[in-house]
Amino acid sequence: xxxxxxxxxxxxxxxxxxxxxxxxxxxxxxxxxxxxxxxxxxxxxxxxxxxxxxxxxxxxxxxxxxxxxxxxxxxxxxxxxxxxxxxxxxxxxxxxxxxxxxxxxxxxxxxxxxxxxxxxxxxxxxxxxxxxxxxxxxxxxxxxxxxxxxxxxxxxxxxxxxxxxxxxxxxxxxxxxxxxxxxxxxxxxxxxxxxxxxxxxxxxxxxxxxxxxxxxxxxxxxxxxxx
Amino acid sequence: xxxxxxxxxxxxxxxxxxxxxxxxxxxxxxxxxxxxxxxxxxxxxxxxxxxxxxxxxxxxxxxxxxxxxxxxxxxxxxxxxxxxxxxxxxxxxxxxxxxxxxxxxxxxxxxxxxxxxxxxxxxxxxxxxxxxxxxxxxxxxxxxxxxxxxxxxxxxxxxxxxxxxxxxxxxxxxxxxxxxxxxxxxxxxxxxxxxxxxxxxxxxxxxxxxxxxxxxxxxxxxxxxxxxxxxxxxxxxxxxxxxxxxxxxxxxxxxxxxxxxxxxxxxxxxxxxxxxxxxxxxxxxxxxxxxxxxxxxxxxxxxxxxxxxxxxxxxxxxxxxxxxxxxxxxxxxxxxxxxxxxxxxxxxxxxxxxxxxxxxxxxxxxxxxxxxxxxxxxxxxxxxxxxxxxxxxxxxxxxxxxxxxxx
Ligand SMILES: Nc1ncnc2c1ncn2[C@@H]1O[C@H](COP(=O)(O)OP(=O)(O)OP(=O)(O)O)[C@@H](O)[C@H]1O
Ligand SMILES: [Mg+2]
Numbered sequence: 029x030x031x032x033x034x035x036x037x038x039x040x041x042x043x044x045x046x047x048x049x050x051x052x053x054x055x056x057x058x059x060x061x062x063x064x065x066x067x068x069x070x071x072x073x074x075x076x077x078x079x080x081x082x083x084x085x086x087x088x089x090x091x092x093x094x095x096x097x098x099x100x101x102x103x104x105x106x107x108x109x110x111x112x113x114x115x116x117x118x119x120x121x122x123x124x125x126x127x128x129x130x131x132x133x134x135x136x137x138x139x140x141x142x143x144x145x146x147x148x149x150x151x152x153x154x155x156x157x158x159x160x161x162x163x164x165x166x167x168x169x170x171x172x173x174x175x176x177x178x179x180x181x182x183x184x185x186x187x188x189x190x191x192x193x194x195x196x197x198x199x200x201x202x203x204x205x206x207x208x209x210x211x212x213x214x215x216x217x218x219x220x221x222x223x224x225x226x227x228x229x230x231x232x233x234x235x236x237x238x239x240x241x242x243x244x245x246x247x248x249x250x251x252x253x254x255x
Numbered sequence: 256x257x258x259x260x261x262x263x264x265x266x267x268x269x270x271x272x273x274x275x276x277x278x279x280x281x282x283x284x285x286x287x288x289x290x291x292x293x294x295x296x297x298x299x300x301x302x303x304x305x306x307x308x309x310x311x312x313x314x315x316x317x318x319x320x321x322x323x324x325x326x327x328x329x330x331x332x333x334x335x336x337x338x339x340x341x342x343x344x345x346x347x348x349x350x351x352x353x354x355x356x357x358x359x360x361x362x363x364x365x366x367x368x369x370x371x372x373x374x375x376x377x378x379x380x381x382x383x384x385x386x387x388x389x390x391x392x393x394x395x396x397x398x399x400x401x402x403x404x405x406x407x408x409x410x411x412x413x414x415x416x417x418x419x420x421x422x423x424x425x426x427x428x429x430x431x432x433x434x435x436x437x438x439x440x441x442x443x444x445x446x447x448x449x450x451x452x453x454x455x456x457x458x459x460x461x462x463x464x465x466x467x468x469x470x471x472x473x474x475x476x477x478x479x480x481x482x483x484x485x486x487x488x489x490x491x492x493x494x495x496x497x498x499x500x501x502x503x504x505x506x507x508x509x510x511x512x513x514x515x516x517x518x519x520x521x522x523x524x525x526x527x528x529x530x531x532x533x534x535x536x537x538x539x540x541x542x543x544x545x546x547x548x549x550x551x552x553x554x555x556x557x558x559x560x561x562x563x564x565x566x567x568x569x570x571x572x573x574x575x576x577x578x579x580x581x582x583x584x585x586x587x588x589x590x591x592x593x594x595x596x597x598x599x600x601x602x603x604x605x606x607x608x609x610x611x612x613x614x615x616x617x618x619x620x621x622x623x624x625x626x627x628x629x630x631x632x633x634x635x636x637x638x639x640x641x642x643x644x645x646x647x648x649x650x651x652x653x654x655x656x657x658x659x660x661x662x
Contacts, residue, residue, distance in 0.1 A: 084561055084659040105565070108659075112563025119561075122554055127266035137562060139259050 030057035037090035050076040052247035065238035066228040073247040074228035083107045116185025118195035123181035124169040131165040137188040155183035175206025192224035264575035282584025285537040289635040290592030298626035306448030308508040313478030314487040320504040328357040331473040352379035353474035359427025372457045374464020392443025403463040404442035408453035412444040433469030541646040549653040556657040570651040577647030596625040
């Protein structure tokens with residue numbers, strides 16, 4: 029059984045200017061251990077699709093299954109708890125809680141999950157060294173560069189032992205060397221620990237690192253290539 | 256979990272220190288102002304009631320049903336010591352003591368003054384309170400002597416141009432046609448906190464007064480101080496019921512002096528209206544701050560909800576942050592308010608000019624001692640905390656309206 033299964037997912041935005049079909053009857057499945065990029069021109073529906081998979085937004089039609097759970101029918105509250113325990117998120121920007129240090133941000137989700145203090149501090153420290161910023165564990169986000177902040181976000185996403193990590197344009201605000209570092213870390217986690225990554229991007233250098241590339245156009249999957 | 260909430264709420268306070276400080280200061284100012292207004296108001300009221308009522312008229316009075324308003328000595332009642340013992344033993348009664356009084360002319364050399372003599376049982380009324388009232392002289396003069404000791408209100412003593420040890424002649428109407436006349440030796444002068452009383456009252460031992468007026472075995476009235484003087488009005492009928500006495504009239508000071516009671520209520524209502532306006536102004540100021548704060552946090556709420564933070568937790572965080580902010584303000588305001596009221600407690604502001612004259616003519620000393628009742632602080636601290644919490648419901652509603660995705 030695949031890790032993520034989308035069945036005929038449809039998302040239409042209605043506005044005064046007219047209806048926009050952002051995700052147009054998409055069906056696809058993602059296996060555990062994949063390192064997959066969703067690509068396509070601006071406005072093709074990447075964010076809309078990832079939001080639906082991440083349980084942040086509801087499709088108008090179709091169903092989404094993650095592991096054994098059909099998230100399409102879940103209540104808002106149930107979805108919050110589902111996200112906490114099953115999905116790691118890395119957003120384009122504004123990932124971290126400003127009043128918490130890198131260490132505390134990393135431990136944050138574990139604390140919500142009720143992981144014991146010694147255990148979560150140990151794991152947070154391990155993860156921060158895995159993403160290469162254990163030296164800045166006690167810095168607050170405003171004392172970190174954009175690339176360092178994204179690496180903390182990856183560490184935090186991993187901390188909760190999610191089924192997969194969802195990242196909407198995680199490198200969009202980064203320069204090329206930070207982009208390279210972040211991708212190295214993600215690829216290493218994927219290779220060493222088998223963590224599944226699903227991310228969207230515009231950036232050709234990022235696309236080049238993906239092992240599967242799903243291309244959208246006008247909300248439809250127009251190509252799906254395993255590298 | 257709750258540790259996380261507390262930590263984040265506390266740190267959020269430090270994010271915009273200036274705003275937190277200004278908000279705390281607004282709360283502190285509101286509380287300080289409220290404490291000052293209410294402490295001065297309530298202090299003045301109890302000063303008025305103490306001096307006008309507590310000292311001389313009694314919170315609750317028992318007299319013959321026809322005694323008021325003439326206070327005619329002929330309408331005195333027969334002393335009933337068994338009943339008085341019952342009154343003193345009543346759980347709601349602090350003390351009860353009989354008095355006998357009448358009117359007379361007091362003469363020393365060329366000076367004469369009309370006054371009211373009042374026979375007092377010092378022991379029953381509590382010697383301490385009488386010692387406090389002593390301006391000059393002493394009480395260490397045994398009664399039952401041929402020349403009776405008298406303690407005059409200090410203004411009356413001045414008006415008579417008398418000195419301690421002088422012998423006055425008193426002449427008045429006694430009980431049922433007997434004359435009230437005798438020689439009185441000036442044993443002391445009294446400050447009664449009430450200029451009118453000070454210029455007309457002459458205090459005698461109760462036994463001397465009874466002898467001097469031919470009213471042996473009679474009481475003019477019995478003054479009762481309840482354990483909770485502020486509840487006199489409600490307590491009076493209850494005491495009358497518990498401690499029946501034939502042909503007696505029970506009255507609380509509010510009934511005997513309705514003007515004083517009404518003046519206090521009207522003035523107090525004015526103060527409360529002022530405070531209400533103050534709280535409204537502060538409340539809207541806090542609301543403005545809260546709206547700004549919540550909209551600044553909007554992205555953060557959304558990000559956290561996306562990560563899997565329950566809205567309830569975010570709401571708790573915001574409420575706690577507002578609570579901390581108001582708590583800092585409350586502590587500062589309470590400390591300032593207490594310090595200033597304490598200062599005025601030690602150095603009561605003295606009124607001058609017209610206001611002072613107006614107060615004197617109403618019958619009390621022109622000083623403004625603040626109330627030191629801590630419940631004023633706790634009540635208004637609670638009001639400002641509740642106000643802040645109500646205002647912070649705005650942030651809670653923003654949390655609950657926050658989506659999981661940035662739009
Ligand atoms: N809230 C919304 N209301 C109306 N239309 C929307 C909304 N969000 C997205 N859209 C439209 O849906 C389509 C898909 O948008 P989406 O954000 O998913 O694209 P994207 O591929 O992520 O683009 P980008 O690369 O610029 O991030 C676009 O045409 C967009 O204008
Ligand atoms: Mg997008």
